[in-house]
Amino acid sequence: MARLADVSTATVSRVYNEPDKVSPSVRERVLAAATTLNWIPNAAGRALASTRTHIAGAIIPTLDDQVFASQVSGMQAVLAERGITLFLGCSNYDPAQALTQVRAMLARGVEVIAIVGEAHPPELFDALRQARVPYAITYAYREDSPHHCIGFDNRAAFVEIAEHLIELGHRTFAAVFQPSRDNDRVQARVAGVREALARHGIAVRPSHMHEGPATIAFGRQSLRAIWQGVDKRPTAIICGNDQLAIGVLLEAAELGIEVPQQLSVTGFDDVAIAQQIHPSLTTMYVDTAEIGRCAAQYLLDVLDGKESLESGVVQPVLMVRESTGLVGGLD
Known part of the structure; x- marks a missing residue:
């Protein structure tokens, strides 16, 4: 293959082991020769040769x-x-x-x-x-x-989300999150929400704190349970990701809840549908x-x-x- 590409065997080795040290034109010649010869580098041999x-x-x-x-x-x-x-x-x-x-x-x-x-x-x-x-x-x-x-910083991100809603006048909150067990990111997000609300003397009622699968279906299920509960209804729901938030929005439409007039909803991730759904979703882009x-x-x-x-x-x-x-x- 080195003969076909008109390069040394050392250059062939560099193309596969240290490609940044070889000019683009030389790399193209070597790779073209490999294609012509239907040659594939042997990973085991390559590892032994180069450590x-x-x-x-x-x-x-x-x-x-x-x-x-x-x-x-x-x-x-x-x-x-x-x-x-x-x-x-x-x-x-x-x-x-x-x-x-x-x-x-x-x-x-x-x-x-x-x-x-x-x-x-x-x-x-x-x-x-x-x-x-x-x-x-x-x-x-x-x-x-x-x-x-x-x-x-997952905690800081959800402090910012909660503060955004507090600035809009919200004082009664619900939260719908993914499972927090063995998930430091979700644990930090929940901590951020609690921290921001506590600064203003606010806490999420236990009946308004839902944790479960990170799915649209669980978002829908959570809003229905919250809205049909005995506690005062929230004016804002903070969701751990966009899937959950989209589920909340869909269930709100099903229940005749006006968003954001009766209920504000936030997500996280800014997935593609977040901007296309109606109403479009307030969320965090990462x-x-x-x-x-x-x-x-x-x-x-x-x-x-x-x-x-x-x-x-x-x-x-x-x-x-x-x-x-x-x-x-x-x-």
Whole structure:
């Protein structure tokens, strides 16, 4: 193949092992020759020759949420430019599965790993340290974390959401969230809501605090239970993600509740339908693809021996739309 591409065997090796050190024109010639010869590099031999596997890992909670798919896409785009293959594991929000996935990836020689969230057993981080495999925590950030974090402050984001509603005059709140067990991001979001409300002497009634599957169906079910309950009806509902909030909006239409005149609703993630649904959803936009890109670049920098690497913060943006308004709809 080197003869066909008119390059040395060392250059062929660099194209596959260190592509950034080869000019684009030379890379194109080598790859074209490989295609012509139907040649595929042998990963095992490549690893033995270079003492590197050129494999990265990513552990995400679920494949059903576009925010994690977007993060993986961002990571893969950056890693692919360096000729690194990304292995993907899904924990299904189970810490034990996450640990199993990490151990399996370490056994296969991953060089770096990105893991969503901090709520994992100590054994997981012990295994990474013992194997001396660099890692990054994604989709979460807190200043006092012992881990390198690339994401955003979930607590602060929901403080901002709650303060937005308080500024609109709301004083009676409900909250609909994903399961908080083994999920540090949801725990931080709930803490943010409670913190912001407590500053104004407000608390969410237990009957108005619903936790369950992160689905449209659970959002609908939660609003129906809240609206038919004996306690005073809320004027605002804070949801842990857009799926839940969309469910609340759909059920509000079914029950004849006017949004935002009778009820303001907020979500989180800014999925594509959030802007298209009527009324359009007030939510938080997070550039999850950028989280993935930053995580991949950080891990590559570690492999390159770069020092003084700071955690990365991707700031969420509050998207105020039609689903929130002044109490009584006087806006």
